[in-house]
Amino acid sequence: MKITVVGAGAVGATTADNIIRRELAEEVVLLDIKEGVSEGKSLDMYQTAALLGFNTKPIGSTNDYEKTKGSDVVVITSGLPRKPGMTREELIGINAGIVKGVTENLLKYSPKAIVIVVSNPMDTMTYLALKESGIPKKRLIGMGGALDSARFKTYLALAMDVSPLDIHGMVIGGHGDTTMIPLTRLATYNGIPVSRFLSADQLEKVAADTMVGGATLTKLIGTSAWYAPGAATMMLVESIVRNQKRIVPCSVYLNGEYGQKDICMGVPVVLGRSGWEKIVNLRLSDAEKAAFEKSAEAVRSMNAALNL
Numbered sequence: 001m002k003i004t005v006v007g008a009g010a011v012g013a014t015t016a017d018n019i020i021r022r023e024l025a026e027e028v029v030l031l032d033i034k035e036g037v038s039e040g041k042s043l044d045m046y047q048t049a050a051l052l053g054f055n056t057k058p059i060g061s062t063n064d065y066e067k068t069k070g071s072d073v074v075v076i077t078s079g080l081p082r083k084p085g086m087t088r089e090e091l092i093g094i095n096a097g098i099v100k101g102v103t104e105n106l107l108k109y110s111p112k113a114i115v116i117v118v119s120n121p122m123d124t125m126t127y128l129a130l131k132e133s134g135i136p137k138k139r140l141i142g143m144g145g146a147l148d149s150a151r152f153k154t155y156l157a158l159a160m161d162v163s164p165l166d167i168h169g170m171v172i173g174g175h176g177d178t179t180m181i182p183l184t185r186l187a188t189y190n191g192i193p194v195s196r197f198l199s200a201d202q203l204e205k206v207a208a209d210t211m212v213g214g215a216t217l218t219k220l221i222g223t224s225a226w227y228a229p230g231a232a233t234m235m236l237v238e239s240i241v242r243n244q245k246r247i248v249p250c251s252v253y254l255n256g257e258y259g260q261k262d263i264c265m266g267v268p269v270v271l272g273r274s275g276w277e278k279i280v281n282l283r284l285s286d287a288e289k290a291a292f293e294k295s296a297e298a299v300r301s302m303n304a305a306l307n308l
């Protein structure tokens with residue numbers, strides 16, 4: 001198994017680090033345009049092997065795609081992160097060009113790879129990667145819902161003062177401050193609805209905090225987050241390479257599912273060795289359906305800005 005991560009910045013390096021620690025592949029190539037950075041970070045990571053005990057080898061590459069040849073999974077994290085006060089959508093101008101070029105280069109050397117898009121605005125970058133590359137839809141996955149769901153579980157666990165491990169819940173819709181849909185109605189504490197433990201007001205606050213989860217961290221740190229994004233991306237890679245068939249909300253191409261067509265946005269999918277294997281059809285309430293439609297409208301208007 002060979003995995004490539006493009007972008008050796010905060011998210012890309014953290015993703016690669018998590019992947020090698022869990023030995024999800026024999027080789028992990030980390031590629032960046034900045035001279036020496038991916039080589040340096042890869043060597044630094046490999047120097048943890050003797051301390052942490054793993055055998056996966058990270059390989060750095062300064063924009064040399066030959067080294068990525070034959071990758072089974074490729075992850076795209078290259079692009080600008082937002083600064084405090086910005087929305088993810090404001091990154092579209094610069095990141096669209098980067099994602100387009102990187103996708104082309106990756107598929108030239110790894111035409112059969114499963115592609116995971118992380119760069120923001122993620123749903124639109126996933127759509128762009130699909131439209132520009134013509135890659136089969138089941139091999140293209142946008143990462144956002146896994147992270148948003150982890151934040152949702154964390155805020156629920158904090159409000160209930162319990163372990164996040166015992167909380168189950170999903171966030172679907174777009175990966176934007178106003179487009180996410182935390183599915184509070186379906187969240188449970190080991191199978192027990194969370195509404196048995198938290199008031200309607202508390203649940204509303206958890207949902208609101210989840211939606212601006214990325215913005216909150218960007219304000220605190222000065223740039224956007226990387227620990228949970230890197231862990232969430234690794235979790236998608238793990239479900240794919242170990243064929244775990246986990247159900248994870250991911251941004252995928254919809255062709256009528258959830259009432260939407262010709263758009264990539266977050267819905268629960270089963271992730272296995274061939275990519276996303278099926279979309280799980282949740283029975284949404286009328287309010288959730290309306291929120292999904294509103295979210296799709298916003299994502300669609302962002303896609304229109306690509307002028308494809």
Ligand SMILES: NC(=O)C1=CN([C@@H]2O[C@H](COP(=O)(O)OP(=O)(O)OC[C@H]3O[C@@H](n4cnc5c(N)ncnc54)[C@H](O)[C@@H]3O)[C@@H](O)[C@H]2O)C=CC1
Nearest residue numbers: 007009010011032033078079080081118119120122143229
């Ligand atoms: N989908 C999600 O849930 C999340 C998405 N993000 C997004 O991920 C992206 C990366 O974030 P960070 O790692 O924090 O940024 P960063 O600035 O730390 O790293 C980005 C890296 O991309 C590299 N890069 C730029 N153009 C490139 C190209 N053409 N080829 C190869 N490498 C190139 C840069 O040199 C830099 O090292 C941002 O767009 C951010 O908004 C971040 C967190 C979560």
Ligand SMILES: O=C([O-])CC(=O)C(=O)O
Nearest residue numbers: 082088214215218224225
């Ligand atoms: O907030 C951002 O811009 C980065 C991101 O997508 C996240 O952390 O959810």
